[in-house]
Amino acid sequence: MKDIMLRITGKQINNRNEEEEENAVEFVTQARMQRKGSSLFIMYDETELTTGMKEGVRALLRINDDGSVRLKRYGAAGKNSVTTMEFRQGKRFESLYYTPFGTLPMEILTNNVKNNIDTGSSLGSLSIDYELALHGMIDSRSLLSIEISDVPEGFSRDTAKVFSGGADEGGYAPIN
Numbered sequence: 001m002k003d004i005m006l007r008i009t010g011k012q013i014n015n016r017n018e019e020e021e022e023n024a025v026e027f028v029t030q031a032r033m034q035r036k037g038s039s040l041f042i043m044y045d046e047t048e049l050t051t052g053m054k055e056g057v058r059a060l061l062r063i064n065d066d067g068s069v070r071l072k073r074y075g076a077a078g079k080n081s082v083t084t085m086e087f088r089q090g091k092r093f094e095s096l097y098y099t100p101f102g103t104l105p106m107e108i109l110t111n112n113v114k115n116n117i118d119t120g121s122s123l124g125s126l127s128i129d130y131e132l133a134l135h136g137m138i139d140s141r142s143l144l145s146i147e148i149s150d151v152p153e154g155f156s157r158d159t160a161k162v163f164s165g166g167a168d169e170g171g172y173a174p175i176n
Contacts, residue, residue: 001032002122006044007147012132014140030151033122038065040122042148046073061146063126067113073098087128089113097134104135111141123148 009026031044039062046057062070069087081098087110097106109131117124128144 001034003151004031004033004042004123005029005149005151006031006042007145007149009143009145011143012140013142014138033148035122039063040117063115063117065119067115069113069115069126069128087113087130104137106135107133117148123150 005028007026007028009024011022011024014021014023029044031042033040033042035041042061042063044059044061046059058074060072060074062072064070067089071085071087073083073085075081083098083106084095085106085108086093086095087108089110089112091110093108093110095106095108097104111129111131112127113129114127115124117126125148126144126146128142130142130144131140132142133139
């Protein structure tokens, strides 16, 4: 396993009443990475600041050389809950989305997966453009960008920041 840095940017675009509304969240965190065969596995911890969920949510990202990506989130609705999201360009994926407030049917349609991760160093970037529907309550387009880099010298979890709403609007808080 190798220690790495992740910069994850998520943008959600809602179309309500013919007006477009964007919500963006960006966070930087330390993670662990391992390559097994044709897949790259990345594990990191999420916080209440990054997801709105309670502490203790662990995410496992599996990036396959065939262009597919699978994200599993453990513990969002208790220690035994697992939300799985799969992204394959042009394909639909149905699953359940677990939250502390209940479970919702989820459907994902992946528009595009762009993998710019170097197979030698396993560093680079990944972009996913997808449509998300949660039991008819939320229909939105989501853009997920993940940058993978080496851990900078002197970096610690105490220096990681979460940015919400864009740099111009401020709103950052330390991740503990």
